[in-house]
Amino acid sequence: xxxxxxxxxxxxxxxxxxxxxxxxxxxxxxxxxxxxxxxxxxxxxxxxxxxxxxxxxxxxxxxxxxxxxxxxxxxxxxxxxxxxxxxxxxxxxxxxxxxxxxxxxxxxxxxxxxxxxxxxxxxxxxxxxxxxxxxxxxxxxxxxxxxxxxxxxxxxxxxxxxxxxxxxxxxxxxxxxxxxxxxxxxxxxxxxxxxxxxxxxxxxxxxxxxxxxxxxxxxxxxxxxxxxxxxxx
Numbered sequence: 001x002x003x004x005x006x007x008x009x010x011x012x013x014x015x016x017x018x019x020x021x022x023x024x025x026x027x028x029x030x031x032x033x034x035x036x037x038x039x040x041x042x043x044x045x046x047x048x049x050x051x052x053x054x055x056x057x058x059x060x061x062x063x064x065x066x067x068x069x070x071x072x073x074x075x076x077x078x079x080x081x082x083x084x085x086x087x088x089x090x091x092x093x094x095x096x097x098x099x100x101x102x103x104x105x106x107x108x109x110x111x112x113x114x115x116x117x118x119x120x121x122x123x124x125x126x127x128x129x130x131x132x133x134x135x136x137x138x139x140x141x142x143x144x145x146x147x148x149x150x151x152x153x154x155x156x157x158x159x160x161x162x163x164x165x166x167x168x169x170x171x172x173x174x175x176x177x178x179x180x181x182x183x184x185x186x187x188x189x190x191x192x193x194x195x196x197x198x199x200x201x202x203x204x205x206x207x208x209x210x211x212x213x214x215x216x217x218x219x220x221x222x223x224x225x226x227x228x229x230x231x232x233x
Contacts, residue, residue, distance in 0.1 A: 003220060004220055004221070006175070007229055008231035017161070017164070030143075034139060036139065050121045054114070058114040065111050075097045075100060079093040175220065178229075179191070186226070189201055190229060193232070194214050201228050202226035202228075210224070
């Protein structure tokens with residue numbers, strides 16, 4: 001087996017390994033960092049907090065209205081109970097009753113606003129709950145698929161590692177060093193195939209003599225433009 005052929009086979013294996021490792025990294029990141037679920041969970045917590053606050057405000061508003069009505073009943077009982085005969089005291093009670101009823105109107109308006117707000121926050125809370133449940137369901141299915149893909153790719157990677165070991169054992173150490181150096185320089189692509197008289201990596205068309213050199217088993221041939229090893233099968 002020529003050095004160029006061995007390195008080309010090694011390049012094929014490494015390219016497959018690179019693709020698998022890149023995909024595995026994406027899968028791991030997705031499985032470990034559920035941004036969608038976290039966002040839905042935070043939205044649910046915020047909606048629940050607002051709803052609880054609105055319910056407390058509603059309960060307080062209801063208590064204020066009830067307390068005000070009790071005050072009015074007590075004032076009117078004194079006013080019309082027949083126990084107070086002094087005109088000045090009666091006039092004061094009438095003024096108190098009028099003032100209390102006016103304030104009751106204000107409290108009742110606040111109660112209506114509190115009821116509307118509680119109803120709105122409840123809707124938002126229920127919507128957030130549904131969205132969180134939906135995110136959980138979708139991510140559960142997605143994670144199941146990703147976990148299965150992760151297992152398959154991991155097995156493929158193990159197989160490729162064994163293939164790589166077998167290929168590298170048959171290669172000359174110097175050729176392997178050249179290959180590894182080019183891999184670092186050329187973003188993982190050290191060997192390019194001769195395709196339609198051109199370098200498949202950069203597209204440079206090779207002359208007849210250059211193509212002949214690429215086909216030779218005597219030594220490695222490098223693309224005059226991109227510097228990669230050119231293999232011609």
